[in-house]
Amino acid sequence: MADFSLKELEYWNERIEEIAVESGLNFYNQEFEIINYEDMIGYESYVGMPSHYPHWSYGKSYERIKTLHKYNLTGLPYEMVINSNPCIAYLMKDNSLLVQILTIAHVYAHNDFFKNNRLFKKGTKAEYAVETFKNHANRIRDYISDPSIGYTKVEKILNAAHAVKLQTERIIDFCNNKKKKEESKSALAEHKSDFPNLDRYSENKRQDDSEASNQEIKIPEEPQEDILKFITEYGRLLDWEKDILSIVREEARYFIPQIETKIMNEGWASFWHYTILSKLELPQSLHFEFLRKHNEVVRPLKSSINPYFIGFKIIENLYNTQGKDKIFEVRENERDQSFIRRYLTQELCDEMNLFEYITTGNDYMISEVSDEEGWKKVRDTLCNTVGVGSIPVIKVTEWSPKENTLFLEHEFDGRELELSYAYETLKHLVDLWKGKVVLSTHLEEKKKNIACDEMKRISLYT
Amino acid sequence: MAIFRDCSNIGKDRSAEDRRRHRELVEESIKKNLGNIIAEQSIIGKSKDKKIKIPIKGIKEFQFIYGKSKPGVGAGDGNEKRGDKFQGEAQEGKGKGGAGNQEGEEVYETEITIEEVIKYLFDDMNLPDIDKKQLSRLEEKSYRKLGYQHKGIPPRLAKKRSVIEKIKRRQASKRSEDGENTTYDKQEGQERFPFIQEDLRYYRIKEDNKRDYNAVVLCIMDVSGSMDQTKKYLARSFYFLLYQFLRLKYANVDVVFIAHTTTAKEVNEREFFHRGESGGTYISSGYDKALEIIADRYSPSNWNIYAFHCSDGDNWSEDNKRAVESAKKLCEVCNLFGYGEIVPGYYNIGSTIKNEFQTNIKSNNFAAININKKEDVLPALKKLLDKASDRDEKAIMD
Numbered sequence: 001m002a003d004f005s006l007k008e009l010e011y012w013n014e015r016i017e018e019i020a021v022e023s024g025l026n027f028y029n030q031e032f033e034i035i036n037y038e039d040m041i042g043y044e045s046y047v048g049m050p051s052h053y054p055h056w057s058y059g060k061s062y063e064r065i066k067t068l069h070k071y072n073l074t075g076l077p078y079e080m081v082i083n084s085n086p087c088i089a090y091l092m093k094d095n096s097l098l099v100q101i102l103t104i105a106h107v108y109a110h111n112d113f114f115k116n117n118r119l120f121k122k123g124t125k126a127e128y129a130v131e132t133f134k135n136h137a138n139r140i141r142d143y144i145s146d147p148s149i150g151y152t153k154v155e156k157i158l159n160a161a162h163a164v165k166l167q168t169e170r171i172i173d174f175c176n177n178k179k180k181k182e183e184s185k186s187a188l189a190e191h192k193s194d195f196p197n198l199d200r201y202s203e204n205k206r207q208d209d210s211e212a213s214n215q216e217i218k219i220p221e222e223p224q225e226d227i228l229k230f231i232t233e234y235g236r237l238l239d240w241e242k243d244i245l246s247i248v249r250e251e252a253r254y255f256i257p258q259i260e261t262k263i264m265n266e267g268w269a270s271f272w273h274y275t276i277l278s279k280l281e282l283p284q285s286l287h288f289e290f291l292r293k294h295n296e297v298v299r300p301l302k303s304s305i306n307p308y309f310i311g312f313k314i315i316e317n318l319y320n321t322q323g324k325d326k327i328f329e330v331r332e333n334e335r336d337q338s339f340i341r342r343y344l345t346q347e348l349c350d351e352m353n354l355f356e357y358i359t360t361g362n363d364y365m366i367s368e369v370s371d372e373e374g375w376k377k378v379r380d381t382l383c384n385t386v387g388v389g390s391i392p393v394i395k396v397t398e399w400s401p402k403e404n405t406l407f408l409e410h411e412f413d414g415r416e417l418e419l420s421y422a423y424e425t426l427k428h429l430v431d432l433w434k435g436k437v438v439l440s441t442h443l444e445e446k447k448k449n450i451a452c453d454e455m456k457r458i459s460l461y462t
Numbered sequence: 463m464a465i466f467r468d469c470s471n472i473g474k475d476r477s478a479e480d481r482r483r484h485r486e487l488v489e490e491s492i493k494k495n496l497g498n499i500i501a502e503q504s505i506i507g508k509s510k511d512k513k514i515k516i517p518i519k520g521i522k523e524f525q526f527i528y529g530k531s532k533p534g535v536g537a538g539d540g541n542e543k544r545g546d547k548f549q550g551e552a553q554e555g556k557g558k559g560g561a562g563n564q565e566g567e568e569v570y571e572t573e574i575t576i577e578e579v580i581k582y583l584f585d586d587m588n589l590p591d592i593d594k595k596q597l598s599r600l601e602e603k604s605y606r607k608l609g610y611q612h613k614g615i616p617p618r619l620a621k622k623r624s625v626i627e628k629i630k631r632r633q634a635s636k637r638s639e640d641g642e643n644t645t646y647d648k649q650e651g652q653e654r655f656p657f658i659q660e661d662l663r664y665y666r667i668k669e670d671n672k673r674d675y676n677a678v679v680l681c682i683m684d685v686s687g688s689m690d691q692t693k694k695y696l697a698r699s700f701y702f703l704l705y706q707f708l709r710l711k712y713a714n715v716d717v718v719f720i721a722h723t724t725t726a727k728e729v730n731e732r733e734f735f736h737r738g739e740s741g742g743t744y745i746s747s748g749y750d751k752a753l754e755i756i757a758d759r760y761s762p763s764n765w766n767i768y769a770f771h772c773s774d775g776d777n778w779s780e781d782n783k784r785a786v787e788s789a790k791k792l793c794e795v796c797n798l799f800g801y802g803e804i805v806p807g808y809y810n811i812g813s814t815i816k817n818e819f820q821t822n823i824k825s826n827n828f829a830a831i832n833i834n835k836k837e838d839v840l841p842a843l844k845k846l847l848d849k850a851s852d853r854d855e856k857a858i859m860d
Binding site: 013014030032035036038039042046054055056057059093104155163164165167300304306309310352353354358359363364368385390391394410415418419421422424428 | 482546
């Protein structure tokens with residue numbers, strides 16, 4: 001251990017936990033694992049999970065994180081918390097006592113957020129998180145060691161599934177009453193009946209392929225956002241392939257609430273570590289280190305968003321102007337987009353010097369600043385680019401069984417797709433669909449189609 | 463009450479297999495991208511340990527992402543005005559400008575040394591050994607071990623000797639264990655008896671001289687007006703690889719650059735690739751210059767000589783005959799003489815001069831190859847070096 005013992009940690013933890021409970025934080029049981037630097041990078045690259053299925057992308061992630069640390073491009077991690085019950089957090093052994101104290105306080109707030117924010121409540125099952133990932137890992141390892149399948153085939157399916165894993169149903173907009181009714185129908189709530197058409201479809205197909213294709217039923221009835229689910233239901237896949245898709249899909253969905261609440265969650269945790277440590281009556285030397293570390297965590301970053309900074313500022317402001325009940329209400333109900341839309345004020349925009357930029361070649365150009373006329377634009381741009389707003393919306397619009405062509409549509413909102421990435425992603429989709437895939441999108445103000453055929457040939461046409 | 467667990471010495475390396483697979487994919491990708499990498503390198507110089515960055519195309523993880531034009535939000539110091547520009551790198555620290563602005567569009571780069579590139583390359587190519595018949599009299603430094611010393615650098619650590627010293631010290635320390643105090647901490651049941659500085663021994667080294675093989679590459683290039691940057695780029699890739707290959711085989715490799723139009727001169731590397739000339743072409747002038755340099759400085763009895771000529775084949779016809787004659791003379795003094803015809807972009811049926819060479823030069827150490835695009839560079843080199851190894855076979859080159 002560095003400059004602390006387990007006993008010391010337990011001592012500080014007890015006091016922190018006490019203050020956290022008094023303050024109204026309501027969390028799952030907490031477990032801390034103290035790990036070394038290498039293990040931390042390991043956990044970071046495997047999305048925190050103690051077990052996870054193998055794929056080279058996690059090896060890449062490991063090398064990447066390690067390189068970043070090696071060249072000091074990112075600091076040493078303080079912690080990693082996973083949304084599970086009991087909540088598991090990893091603390092890094094090499095950090096100082098003060099960093100551990102600050103981190104422990106920070107972790108309790110994340111834990112509280114996981115337990116109480118409605119996206120997590122509805123979208124994830126913390127009790128089963130660790131087990132689920134372990135189960136997935138076992139299933140995929142079984143396919144790899146199955147002589148009739150093997151690593152190469154599994155890898156190919158995983159590569160392809162990873163490419164579209166975030167092309168999934170977005171979290172229901174909780175503020176929108178019209179959609180609220182559909183909530184129960186959403187895939188989030190129907191874990192058990194995730195693939196209702198699976199059996200029916202495969203039976204039909206086996207019995208009478210031609211009859212099924214002659215039926216003039218439009219599939220899907222409505223544009224379908226969940227690409228992996230659609231392919232699992234209607235694609236020509238073997239059972240093990242379907243299973244891998246469902247695994248990748250389920251894991252991606254587990255992370256959607258985290259993607260959707262990054263700013264709030266970090267802001268919330270930063271607000272509470274700050275509040276709790278201020279009450280801890282730390283010895284003076286630790287107190288100074290605390291202020292210094294805290295300021296490092298919540299500092300602004302030019303040309304990108306530091307979620308700790310923006311989240312902390314908004315929550316602090318809400319607390320100061322509207323009180324404690326308000327912030328608890330906000331942490332329960334909002335996600336980043338609604339949080340920013342409602343609570344990022346002009347004063348805050350101005351105080352944080354937020355600006356909007358666009359890229360021109362290798363340069364960034366400031367297109368809007370947070371003054372009287374500009375701040376709303378800045379705020380709206382931020383709203384539209386946080387959470388799943390950073391992922392293009394692509395829907396399955398039609399499947400024509402005769403040619404087995406899959407039609408996709410990009411819901412254009414002014415932001416164009418990166419073409420080279422779209423091409424390669426379509427090739428992955430062809431691997432999954434085993435047929436032609438056509439994506440319609442907008443390029444240079446014109447509607448365009450990108451087609452990828454079974455030979456992986458790409459064509460672009462109007 | 464929370465639970466704390468110290469898990470810091472579990473020591474499992476969970477990512478080992480995924481890292482191995484990733485590295486394997488990186489290697490495959492490097493091989494595929496090699497043409498791009500080598501074309502940018504200077505041929506000589508301290509390239510051995512130089513780290514170069516390689517964009518790894520195959521290792522990107524593709525998904526649907528937004529393109530460059532999307533807006534973003536940042537935080538500044540309050541002095542920002544509409545229309546101000548700033549550098550994208552500021553927040554990235556490294557990598558290509560603006561790359562960080564695009565989520566997912568990570569230009570994944572890996573840093574490897576040229577040495578490693580060459581290793582990947584020749585691993586794949588399974589090249590034959592080149593004869594080392596002609597020994598040079600030049601000598602190469604080598605090192606001889608002469609006993610041990612207390613101080614030294616890590617590579618010269620004498621492991622076995624150090625262990626012996628440690629064991630000696632341990633025995634001594636055991637004997638004195640009953641005595642009142644030992645210098646070394648004896649914790650309860652401690653099995654470990656670590657090395658200390660005193661135990662370590664290093665080899666004493668004496669520099670020695672050893673004979674080795676040396677080679678010279680004569681890079682001859684047509685720099686007349688028709689040889690544009692694309693063609694030079696292909697030529698450079700070729701020379702680079704050839705040089706690197708020879709460096710693996712020989713202790714010293716000299717490089718000579720000869721640029722020619724209707725006349726030839728010896729130049730430095732920069733001039734060789736960057737200076738454009740105009741006018742016509744006498745290929746023979748380049749060959750004659752090479753012969754002259756060989757006669758002056760690189761006696762064939764002492765040197766392994768590799769000459770290579772890159773041209774687009776656009777020779778003035780009155781020179782063809784002389785070019786063939788000079789090429790024959792080069793074959794006599796060189797281990798290998800190669801002619802590479804560089805005509806980018808389309809299928810090349812071969813120029814008059816290439817046909818002349820193929821018809822008239824019967825030496826086994828002559829090879830003519832085509833380079834139309836950068837993907838051809840490696841196979842061209844392979845073909846050339848195969849030629850070098852199968853002198854007995856009458857090779858049929860297209």
